[in-house]
Amino acid sequence: MSKKVYKLEAKNLNAYYGNFHALKGIDIAMEEKAVTAFIGPSGCGKSTFLRTFNRMNDFIEGFRTEGDILLDGRDIYDKKIRVDELRKEVGMVFQKPNPFPKSIFENVVYGLRLQGIKNKAVLQETAEKSLQRAALWSEVKDNLNKSALALSGGQQQRLCIARALAISPSVLLMDEPASALDPISTAKIEELIHELKNDYTIVIVTHNMQQAGRVSDYTAFFYMGELVEHSKTKALFTSPSDTRTQNYITGRFG
């Protein structure tokens, strides 16, 4: 009997910041080309968990993990894994838009330049395709050489998404991607997530439960470093099986 290989999996994952036990025995499996939302109160470990999938926590001194994180069945904390290669496969969009202080064009092709691609036509084509996918092309196509810092916050965030898409990852991690944006920009980002899930596996951390309800297929509720509940979004919001989930989504704490 062959076991099903999930896109992303965590097996009995524990994580520590020094002595602080941040993630406690997490087991989760996420389907390919689905959107999974991580919700939970501040400090519950959802961002820490998200960042284990592209090993962004490696830079934090004293951070360590036990257990396995699997991408397509491969352990990404294996010594043989090259972290920079992993991050090309698992793209990330951060809470605050963080474009480089370069032109719009240079931001989008940054990842291609890292790979040593110099062919102008290839760069142009990828830039256009990625900006279109990120629903930003029509707004910036005449100003590709303008500084990315001159864009609005919402545009910057979509630029960061375009930048991540340009190197064709298969997974997109989003760490509260709309929390610093106005409602209109937020709606655009959510719309975009709907579009992108046809091609990418998306994991999104959000504080906003309505947003989780709108964009995700699955939702995972974290509380005090534990994964309390993980199920289809509709099921989790309409009939949570754990009282802690129930209390959180009805606004009794957090």
Place this chain on the structure above:
Amino acid sequence: MFHLNSTFSTLRKSEKIIEGLLWLSATITILVTVGIIWVLLSESVSFFSEVSIVEFLTEKEWTPLFADKKFGILPLVAGTFLTTFIAIAVALPIGLTIAIYLNEYAHGTFRAIIKPLLEVLATIPTVVYGFFALTVVTPFLQQFIPGLAGFNALSAGIVMGIMIIPMISSLSEDAISAVPRSLREAAYGMGSTRLQTAFGVMVPAASSGILVSIILAISRAVGETMIVAIAAGQQPRLTLNPLVPIETITTYIVQVSLGDVPHGSLEYRTIFAAGLTLFIFTFALNNISFWIKKKYQEKYD
């Protein structure tokens, strides 16, 4: 009520006195600066009433203490430029490498050890650096460079470079660590290696701060006196050859100040003209760095 009032008035009196003292110390600082500039300028004016500015700037020899007096500042400027250039050529790559290493690679404990050690370099008296250059570096270099004179710009410049490494490394490190963390995360998130992050994102983003550190280091090297006075020689000559004795502006001023040149003579006034030249250089450099700093701060606020 009366009691309260009296405490209040004594408080106000002591406050007034302290305020006055603060004002006085600020004023004294300004007055001293103004006084120095005034002396520099007035002595220079009387120097330039006897020697034309054109001669000062274009004459290729500097021999005020010889029978055949010539007053061309160029040899001294060349000597200063040469030692400064060598110093920066040594300090910039090493200082910048240290800054990048400390920021992107080093772990907490290692950084905690290496940073104070670097500061030690900055506390060594320059006279010690000077005879280190003369008695250690020059003989060492002479084993590889046969034509190297006992006094030369090369070893003085190298040692001066070592002296200003901490200046470049600590100022550059500040500049690099002032780059928002989100930019570093963006670079790593895109799959950049540490090296690609450091040189592709962090250094360019910190470039204005790094530039400020270089300019301040140049300013320091231009004004440095002891090392060049001891190790570079006292022979003003218009050359960019680092292997022969030269003389910098600062060394010349030391030479005349310590020598038996009669006060008030034209020879004596040369040091004010030389000093003014030096002052213009360092003043301009400091202003440029100030201007860059200001622009840079606007960028990230």
